[in-house]
Amino acid sequence: MTLMMVATALGWVGAVAGLVAYAMVSRGRWNADSLAFQGTNMVAGVTLLTVAATNGVWPSVAANIAAILIGMNAVATVLRAKKRPARNAPGLTVVEGTAQDRTEPAGQPAAPPHGVLASPRSSAGTPGVGHRVYAEAA
Structure with a gap:
């Protein structure tokens, strides 16, 4: 199995993960601020970043890095909100x-x-x- 085959397989995993996340939010099954949605999007971003880097598609690498950073920020925001004490509610x-x-x-x-x-x-x-x-x- 070559590196290109592994990258291609990861690309398909990332593409499916991104589509699943989009479909779940669009159908109202997940919220945009849910950990499931953000985590799935970050997995898609990491796998698609790997494929783009392997193929030297640098604009896609940059876009996926931005998507991963946005997802990390959203996860941190959700986790901070969950830790907020109930007395502030x-x-x-x-x-x-x-x-x-x-x-x-x-x-x-x-x-x-x-x-x-x-x-x-x-x-x-x-x-x-x-x-x-x-x-x-x-």
């Missing part, structure tokens, strides 16, 4: 209240405070059940 704030929390002029229902849903009233006009609203922290 947005949380939920509980806002509670009932119709009894506010005074209403006779015959006019008061508008609920901003961000709070109005509580239902019974047929007799008495305050209904309290409510709970979740607001995402900014």
